[in-house]
Amino acid sequence: MVAILYLISALLFIFALRGLSHPESSRMGNIFGVIGMIIAVFTTLMFKSVLSYYEIGAAILVGGAIGSFIALRIEMTALPQLVAAFHSLVGLAAVFVAAAAFYDPVAFSIGKVGSIKTASLVEMSIGTFIGAITFSGSVLAFGKLQGTISGKPIVFKFQHLINALIFLLIIFLIVLFVINQSPTIFWTIVIVSILLGFLVVIPIGGADMPVVVSMLNSYSGWAACGIGFTLSNNLLIITGALVGASGAILSYIMSKGMNRSIINVVLGGFGGEQDTGASKDNSDKIVKQGNAEDAAYIMKNADSVIIVPGYGMAVAQAQHALREMGDILKKEGIEVRYAIHPVAGRMPGHMNVLLAEANVPYEEVLELDEINHDFPMTEVSFVIGANDVTNPAAKTDESSPIFGMPILDVEKSQSVLFVKRSMATGYSGVDNELFYRDNTTMLFGDAKKMCEDIVKSLSA
Amino acid sequence: MVAILYLISALLFIFALRGLSHPESSRMGNIFGVIGMIIAVFTTLMFKSVLSYYEIGAAILVGGAIGSFIALRIEMTALPQLVAAFHSLVGLAAVFVAAAAFYDPVAFSIGKVGSIKTASLVEMSIGTFIGAITFSGSVLAFGKLQGTISGKPIVFKFQHLINALIFLLIIFLIVLFVINQSPTIFWTIVIVSILLGFLVVIPIGGADMPVVVSMLNSYSGWAACGIGFTLSNNLLIITGALVGASGAILSYIMSKGMNRSIINVVLGGFGGEQDTGASKDNSDKIVKQGNAEDAAYIMKNADSVIIVPGYGMAVAQAQHALREMGDILKKEGIEVRYAIHPVAGRMPGHMNVLLAEANVPYEEVLELDEINHDFPMTEVSFVIGANDVTNPAAKTDESSPIFGMPILDVEKSQSVLFVKRSMATGYSGVDNELFYRDNTTMLFGDAKKMCEDIVKSLSA
Amino acid sequence: MEAHSSEVFVIGLTVFFLACIIGYYVVWSVTPALHSPLMGVTNAISSVIIVGAILAAGPQGFDTSKIFGLIGVVLASVNIFGGFLVTYRMLSMFKKKTKKTKEKK
Amino acid sequence: MEAHSSEVFVIGLTVFFLACIIGYYVVWSVTPALHSPLMGVTNAISSVIIVGAILAAGPQGFDTSKIFGLIGVVLASVNIFGGFLVTYRMLSMFKKKTKKTKEKK
Ligand SMILES: NC(=O)c1ccc[n+]([C@@H]2O[C@H](COP(=O)([O-])OP(=O)(O)OC[C@H]3O[C@@H](n4cnc5c(N)ncnc54)[C@H](OP(=O)(O)O)[C@@H]3O)[C@@H](O)[C@H]2O)c1
Numbered sequence A, B: 001m002v003a004i005l006y007l008i009s010a011l012l013f014i015f016a017l018r019g020l021s022h023p024e025s026s027r028m029g030n031i032f033g034v035i036g037m038i039i040a041v042f043t044t045l046m047f048k049s050v051l052s053y054y055e056i057g058a059a060i061l062v063g064g065a066i067g068s069f070i071a072l073r074i075e076m077t078a079l080p081q082l083v084a085a086f087h088s089l090v091g092l093a094a095v096f097v098a099a100a101a102f103y104d105p106v107a108f109s110i111g112k113v114g115s116i117k118t119a120s121l122v123e124m125s126i127g128t129f130i131g132a133i134t135f136s137g138s139v140l141a142f143g144k145l146q147g148t149i150s151g152k153p154i155v156f157k158f159q160h161l162i163n164a165l166i167f168l169l170i171i172f173l174i175v176l177f178v179i180n181q182s183p184t185i186f187w188t189i190v191i192v193s194i195l196l197g198f199l200v201v202i203p204i205g206g207a208d209m210p211v212v213v214s215m216l217n218s219y220s221g222w223a224a225c226g227i228g229f230t231l232s233n234n235l236l237i238i239t240g241a242l243v244g245a246s247g248a249i250l251s252y253i254m255s256k257g258m259n260r261s262i263i264n265v266v267l268g269g270f271g272g273e274q275d276t277g278a279s280k281d282n283s284d285k286i287v288k289q290g291n292a293e294d295a296a297y298i299m300k301n302a303d304s305v306i307i308v309p310g311y312g313m314a315v316a317q318a319q320h321a322l323r324e325m326g327d328i329l330k331k332e333g334i335e336v337r338y339a340i341h342p343v344a345g346r347m348p349g350h351m352n353v354l355l356a357e358a359n360v361p362y363e364e365v366l367e368l369d370e371i372n373h374d375f376p377m378t379e380v381s382f383v384i385g386a387n388d389v390t391n392p393a394a395k396t397d398e399s400s401p402i403f404g405m406p407i408l409d410v411e412k413s414q415s416v417l418f419v420k421r422s423m424a425t426g427y428s429g430v431d432n433e434l435f436y437r438d439n440t441t442m443l444f445g446d447a448k449k450m451c452e453d454i455v456k457s458l459s460a
Numbered sequence C, D: 001m002e003a004h005s006s007e008v009f010v011i012g013l014t015v016f017f018l019a020c021i022i023g024y025y026v027v028w029s030v031t032p033a034l035h036s037p038l039m040g041v042t043n044a045i046s047s048v049i050i051v052g053a054i055l056a057a058g059p060q061g062f063d064t065s066k067i068f069g070l071i072g073v074v075l076a077s078v079n080i081f082g083g084f085l086v087t088y089r090m091l092s093m094f095k096k097k098t099k100k101t102k103e104k105k
C-alpha cells in the first residue's frame, strides 16, 4: 500500500515536470506536484513508527509559513537569489536527515547505534557531504547574487590544489567514519564539507552563480537517489533522478548558451576572466547617440519592432514600462515581438517570467531559433539592457571568449537601438562593436526611465 | 547478476528505439537491439535449470535460418505482409510459451502441475487468449495484404453481437480454467480465441490491415508485460511496455492520418464503407489528359517539382524509375523534392523505405508539415499513384468520409500531374475533384511504365 | 524469485535508470520559457527528503535524532511551500493574448 | 523493507509505469520516415518472449512442455532474426546525399 502511494506520488512528480512543456498545461502540472507531495507526506505519517503528529505538524506549519511568506513577498527580479536560498535549505535538510539516521538508525531500519550497516554508513556520509557542500555553496551563491557579498571572483594561489587536498581529507574522514562510527568524525565531515563548499564557490564570479546553483541542484538530486537506495524507497530514487537530470540539463543549456564547456563548469573556478578581451581601444570610434524622442520617432515609423531584453532590464525592473511602450506601438499597428536569448538575464527563463509578470502574452515572446531568421526583415531592434547576447564578435572574432556562442542577429535589422547606462561591457567583459555601427543608436540611461520617456514621447 | 544482465538488455532495447529518431543513429540503434537480444538469450541459457543446449541451439538455428532467408529475400513493397506474417508468429510463440508453462509450471516457478498459482493461471490464460487472437488476426491480415484472400471486407448480420458473445464465452472458459486447471479447457480457449481473431478481422478492408496489425502488435506488447509480471521479469515488462506503446502510437498516427477515431479502430468492423461518397456523377466533367511527352515538357520548363508518391507507386514498383526521372530533372537544375503524407502507401513510413531503396537521399524526402507550405511556390506537383492524400474534399466537403484528414496541398501548385491507370477512386472510395481542375493533367498508365516513358522523353 | 539484498539493489538500479531516462525526456520537453518555473518545481520536489525527516521525527520522546528530524521537517517545509508557491506565482503570470487570438506558429 | 508478494507486484507496477512513459517519449521521438523500421524492430524485440520458451525447453528429457518450448524457440527465432535483418536492410537503404552535402532544414 505504502509502495503504491509512493509510486503514485512519483508519477505525479513526473507529470508535474511534463506539464511545463507548455504554459497552458503548466498550472495543472504544478497542482499535480502539490498533490504528489501531499500524498508522500501523509503516506509517511501513516507509518506505524510515526507517532508525534503534533510536533511534526507544528514543524510543517512553521516551515510552511516561512516558505509561503518568502514566496509571496519576493520580487520576480530576485528569483535567482531565491532559488539559491531555498536550495541551501535542501542541502541543510539532507544533512539533518543523515544526522538523524546516524543517531537513530532503528527508525530507518538500517541497523542499531554503533553497528549500522556499512552500505548505509557510506551512503549516509556521502549524503552528508553533498548536502553540506550544497548548503554552503548555495549560501555563498545567494550572497553573491543578492549583492551582500561582492560578486567579484576571489582568486588566490594554489586554490585548486587546496580544494583537492580538502576533498581527499573528506574521503579519508568518510573511511574513518565507516570504520569507527564516531559522532565526532561525523560532525568533522559536516564542517569540512561546509568549508569546501565555500572554497569551491568563492572563486566564481557572481553572474555565474545560476550555473553553480543548478549544478548543486543536480548533485542534491543524485544524493536523494542515494538515500532512496539505502531506504529502498523508489519515490526518493525517482524524484532524485528527475531533479538530477533537470539540474544537469539546465547547467548544460546555460553553459552551451555561454559557450563554456560543461567540464569547465564542473571543475569550478570560472568567471575569473572578467577583463580579458575588453582592452581593444575604441575610444576614437564614433558613437551615434540619441534620446527618447529619437527612439520614439524611429519606432513609430517602423512596421515591425523586435525587443531584445537582457539582464539590465531585470536590474532596472523595466518590464512594465517596456510592455506599456510595446502596447502603444501595437496600437499604432506596428508588429511588436520579443526575442529571448537562452542565457539572457541571469537564470534560464528569467526574461520570460519578467515579461509574463508585465502581462506580455507569451505568444509574442519568442526563442532564439524561432525569431532569429526574422531580423533581416525587421526594421527596428530595440535592445534593452542586453549586451553579450547581441555581440557579433561571437560569430566573427575567434579570439573572443564568447566566440561560438549563439547570438541574436540584431545587426541584420535595419536599425538597432541600444538602451544602457554607459559604454560599459556586459557580463562577459567583451566590448561590443555593434555600438559603433552606422545603423546603431545608443540611448544612454536607466532602462526603466528610458522606457517611460519613450512612452511619453509616443503619447505626446 | 541475472537481473542486471536483463536490465542491460532492457536498456539496450530502449536505446534501439531511441536510435530511430534519426537515420544517422538508427543503424547503431539496430545493433543495440541485437546486442540486447543476445544478452537476454545467453543470460537465460545460463539458468541452472536450462540444460538442453543442443536442442535449443538447433531450434534457434532452424528458426534463425528461416527468418534470415525470408528477411533477405523479401521485396520492400511486400513489407506490410511481412510484418503481419512475423507478427502471427509472435502470437503463436506466446501461446506455446503459455502452454509450456501450463504443462511444466515448475520450470517457471509458478507452482506444480494441477496446483498452479491463481494469479499465474489468470495471466497465462489471458496471455494465451491475446496470443491466439494475434496469431489468427495476423494470419488473416497477411492473407488480405498479400492478396491470397480477397481484401474486400466480409460483412454479415449480427457480426458484432456474435463477436461479443464469443468474447463472453472466452471469459467464462478462463474462469473455468482457473478453477479446474483442465488441459481440455486450455485448448478450447486457444481454439475459440483463434476463431475470434478471424471473426474480428474478417469484416475489415484489406487496406486497413496495417492498423489492425499495429493494434495487435500493441496488444501483444501488453501481453508480454503480463507474462513479465508473472515471472517477476522486468525485461519482459519493459520490453512489453515499449512494444505496447509503439503499436498504440502507430495506430493512433495512422487513424489520425485517415481521420478515423481510435475507438472506431479498436472496435474493428471498419473499412466497410468502401463505396460511400463515390456516387457523385462526374461523367460529364472534362478531364485534361496528357502523355509522357507532355509531362516531360512541363517538368523540364519548371523551376521546382514536388513528387507525391502514393500506394500506386508501391504497387507498380515504380520507385527506381521515379528516382531516375528525378535525377534527370535535378541535372537540368530543377529543384526536386518528395512529399510524404503520413498515411501514403499502406503502412507508416512505407514510402520513405521505398524511396530510400531507390537511393533517394533522405534530405530530399519531406514530411507533410515540412513541405506543405511550399506548394504555392512550386510549379509542378507530380502525383504518382496517390489519390486520397491529395483530395481537397478533406478540407471542403463536410459530408465526405475523409473530411478533416490532413492533405498535401498539391492543388496550390501551378500545375498538377496525376499518374494513375484510370479515373478510379483510391482506398477511401471518394472521388477526387482535382482530376477535373484546369491546372490538372491526367497521365493514364502504370506508374512504372509512365516514369520510364518520361525518362525517355527527357533524355531525348 | 525472492528479493535478496542484491536483488533489491538491482530493482533500485532498474528504477533509477528508467527514471533517469524519463528525466532526460521530460526536462528536454520543457519549453525554454518555463525554465525558471522548472527550477522552482524541482526545488520543491527535491524536498521530498521530508519523508526521511518525518521518519526521524516520528518516535515519541525527545532524543537528538528527533530534534534533527524536526529541524529537517521545518527546512524541507520551507522549501516545499516556498517552491510550489513561487512556481504558482510565476505560472499564473504566463497569459495568452486576451483579444484577437491570432495563432502564430 | 522486505519484498513480500504484494511488494513484488508494486515493484513490477513501478517498472511498468516508468517503461510506459519511456515508451511514449521514445516512440514519439522516432522520425516518421523510420516508422517502418520501427515496426521491424518492435517485432524483433517483442520476441524476447523467447526467454520464456528457453526456460520451458531447458530441462532434460522430452515431455510435452519441452516440445512446446522448443517450438516457441523456433517461432521466436524466426522473428528475431527476421525482424532485425529486415530492419537492417531497410536502414541501410537510408542514405544521405552523396555529393554536395547541402544542409537543408
Ligand atoms: N541567463 C542565464 O542563465 C545566465 C547564467 C549565467 C550567466 N549568464 C550570462 O549573462 C549574460 C546575459 O547577457 P545579457 O545580454 O542579458 O546581459 P549582459 O551582457 O550582462 O549585459 C547587460 C547590460 O545591461 C546594462 N545595464 C545594467 N543595468 C542597467 C540599467 N539599470 N538600465 C539599463 N541598462 C543596464 C549594462 O550596461 P551598462 O552598465 O552600460 O548599463 C550591461 O551591458 C551572458 O553573458 C550570459 O552568459 C546568463
Ligand SMILES: NC(=O)c1ccc[n+]([C@@H]2O[C@H](COP(=O)([O-])OP(=O)(O)OC[C@H]3O[C@@H](n4cnc5c(N)ncnc54)[C@H](OP(=O)(O)O)[C@@H]3O)[C@@H](O)[C@H]2O)c1
Pocket: B207, B208, B209, B210, B211, B254, B257, B258, B309, B310, B311, B312, B313, B315, B316, B342, B343, B344, B345, B346, B347, B348, B349, B350, B384, B385, B386, B387, B388, B389, B390, B419, B420, B421, B422, B423, B424, B425, B426, B427, B428, B445, B446, B447, B448
Ligand atoms: N499508410 C498507412 O499506414 C495506411 C494504413 C491504412 C490505410 N491507409 C490508407 O491508404 C490511403 C493511402 O493514400 P494514397 O493516396 O497513397 O493511395 P490511394 O488513395 O489508395 O490511391 C492510390 C491510387 O494509386 C493508383 N494506382 C494503383 N495501382 C497503380 C499502378 N500500378 N500505377 C499507377 N497508379 C496506380 C490507383 O488509381 P488507379 O486504380 O486509377 O490506377 C489509386 O487511385 C489513404 O486513404 C489511407 O487512409 C494508409
